[in-house]
Amino acid sequence: xxxxxxxxxxxxxxxxxxxxxxxxxxxxxxxxxxxxxxxxxxxxxxxxxxxxxxxxxxxxxxxxxxxxxxxxxxxxxxxxxxxxxxxxxxxxxxxxxxxxxxxxxxxxxxxxxxxxxxxxxxxxxxxxxxxxxxxxxxxxxxxxxxxxxxxxxxxxxxxxxxxxxxxxxxxxxxxxxxxxxxxxxxxxxxxxxxxxxxxxxxxxxxxxxxxxxxxxxxxxxxxxxxxxxxxxxxxxxxxxxxxxxxxxxxxxxxxxxxxxxxxxxxxxxxxxxxxxxxxxxxxxxxxxxxxxxxxxxxxxxxxxxxxxxxxxxxxxxxxxxxxxxxxxxxxxxxxxxxxxxxxxxxxxxxxxxxxx
Numbered sequence: 051x052x053x054x055x056x057x058x059x060x061x062x063x064x065x066x067x068x069x070x071x072x073x074x075x076x077x078x079x080x081x082x083x084x085x086x087x088x089x090x091x092x093x094x095x096x097x098x099x100x101x102x103x104x105x106x107x108x109x110x111x112x113x114x115x116x117x118x119x120x121x122x123x124x125x126x127x128x129x130x131x132x133x134x135x136x137x138x139x140x141x142x143x144x145x146x147x148x149x150x151x152x153x154x155x156x157x158x159x160x161x162x163x164x165x166x167x168x169x170x171x172x173x174x175x176x177x178x179x180x181x182x183x184x185x186x187x188x189x190x191x192x193x194x195x196x197x198x199x200x201x202x203x204x205x206x207x208x209x210x211x212x213x214x215x216x217x218x219x220x221x222x223x224x225x226x227x228x229x230x231x232x233x234x235x236x237x238x239x240x241x242x243x244x245x246x247x248x249x250x251x252x253x254x255x256x257x258x259x260x261x262x263x264x265x266x267x268x269x270x271x272x273x274x275x276x277x278x279x280x281x282x283x284x285x286x287x288x289x290x291x292x293x294x295x296x297x298x299x300x301x302x303x304x305x306x307x308x309x310x311x312x313x314x315x316x317x318x319x320x321x322x323x324x325x326x327x328x329x330x331x332x333x334x335x336x337x338x339x340x341x342x343x344x345x346x347x348x349x350x351x352x353x354x355x356x357x358x359x360x361x362x363x364x365x366x367x368x369x370x371x372x373x374x375x376x377x378x379x380x381x382x383x384x385x386x387x388x389x390x391x392x393x394x395x396x397x398x399x400x401x402x403x404x405x406x
Contacts, residue, residue, distance in 0.1 A: 051390065052169060053372050054397045056110040056301040056350035057250075057272035058096060059187070061140035063354050071097045072152055075368045089316075093358030096369045098152050101180050104370030107169035108156065108394075110271055110350070111144065111182040113137040113206075116213055117190035124215045126190075133191035141204065144182065154179040157205045159405040166398075183401075185248060185271065188213030188222070189236055198239040209240055210248035210271070212256060220256040223283045228259040241266040246404065249273070249293065250350075253282060257289060261296070267404040268296045272303035272350030274333045279311050287340060294341045297403070299396045301350020302330045306361045309333065320364045327363045327371070331378050334392065344388040348396045349375070 063069045067088065069078050075097050085091040101109065115136035116126035127133040147153040156162050165181040185208040192198060198209070211233060212222030219233040229237065233256070240247060241264055249257060249270045261268065270293055276284035285293070285300075293300060307313035309330060310323040320326075334347040353362065353369050365374065376389045384392070391399075 051105065051373070051376055052166075052394045053104060053106045054108045054348065054394045055101075055106050055353075055369070055372065056269070056299075056348055056397055057185075057187075057303065057352050057355070058109045058111050059114060059352075059355045060096070060109070060111045060182070061143045062112065062114050062356075063094070063096065064143045065139060067094075067354075069094065069097075072099070072147075072150070073097060074099050088356075090354070090356065090358030090360060093360050094354050095358060095362060095366065096354040098147075098180055100368040100370045102175040102178065104368075104373050105169075105175060106180070106369065106372060107175070107178065108165065108181040108183070108397075110185050110208065112185050112187040113140045113191070114187040114213070115140075115191045116188055116215075117218060119216075122215060130190060130193045130218065134193050134197070137186070137191045141184075144184065148179075151177075151179055154181050155205050156181045156183050157207060159402065162398075162401060162405065183207050185246075186210065187248070188217060188251070189219040190217050192219070192236065195232075195235045195239045198236065198245065199243060202243045202245060206245065208246035208248050208269070208271070209236075210250050210252075211236060211260065212251045212253070214251070220260060221253045222251045222256075223253065225253050226255055227253070228255045229263070233260065234263055237264045240264070244404065249285075249289075249298070251283070254286075254289070257285075261292060267400070268293065268298045269400060270298060270300040270350075272301045272352045272355075274303060274308045274330075275336045277336060278333055279308060281308075283308060290337055290340050294337075294346050297346075297400070299346055299348050299400045300337055301348045301397075302334050303350055303352040303355075304330060304362055304366065305352050305355065305357055306363070309363070319360070320362060325363050326365050327374055328378055329363065331375070331382060335382060344384060344391055345396055345399075347392055349393070
């Protein structure tokens with residue numbers, strides 16, 4: 051079944067992890083054997099061949115670069131200008147993949163429909179370019195809100211104002227506080243240009259202020275449920291209901307610490323916590339119970355988002371295993387129409403509405 055994954059940090063993996071994503075996952079792991087600079091070395095799950103093998107024809111692919119003030123202990127860049135330069139390097143990688151025929155950028159409705167026709171023509175996927183919608187995870191790299199139009203012109207179609215910790219335009223996971231004047235100016239530009247607000251990672255204060263201020267389209271590309279994993283990274287039922295009321299789609303991520311309660315980094319394991327793909331279905335099903343239907347859920351796997359097999363479901367070897375999800379949904383009683391909506395239909399309905 052055609053699958054859309056609404057959150058992959060492909061360019062980060064290519065540039066910061068130095069992975070040639072044109073290679074099979076097995077080859078990437080082999081080349082990283084013995085490396086210890088990052089905890090997920092030799093444990094990656096994502097590459098362009100694996101996307102094709104899993105019939106994942108369209109992804110939302112990120113640029114990401116955090117600015118950190120002198121008192122911020124998180125890793126990141128020491129000026130917005132450095133962060134901007136990093137995202138431009140990431141954009142250059144996407145452009146290089148386009149030049150090589152590996153990927154194609156999707157930025158409007160005509161491009162979306164053309165791409166879908168190609169991926170549903172019945173021919174093998176081997177030579178098909180993977181479509182990508184460009185998203186910015188954390189807005190710190192935008193030097194001023196004026197950069198939003200520059201980015202829109204090169205194809206940026208979604209922005210998550212915050213990531214982890216305090217941000218220049220909004221406050222993220224483990225932080226507190228609203229978006230303030232700078233964030234409001236950013237949201238105003240986004241709304242003017244019809245850029246999607248990705249609510250993922252917004253702390254509670256920033257979430258409510260952003261949604262009160264912003265009148266444009268909203269989704270949550272990769273977010274699970276606080277009712278199942280009690281952490282501020284997840285959304286409360288009240289937040290999920292607000293997103294449902296805004297006709298948002300919420301993508302289920304596959305990072306184990308967001309899936310199962312009580313995860314301890316460096317100690318917990320997917321096997322020890324019984325973390326399987328079915329756990330993601332628990333989160334998606336919780337959203338469906340709040341909505342009364344299956345029209346607001348999808349996949350936003352976040353696979354290889356600074357983690358690998360050591361923090362992924364036990365029954366997932368590579369991203370191609372997203373194709374196990376339809377049967378898991380059927381086992382829960384979801385109809386064929388529901389299954390299709392989860393795998394691609396809800397994201398497509400959202401994009402067609404926003405880009406019409």
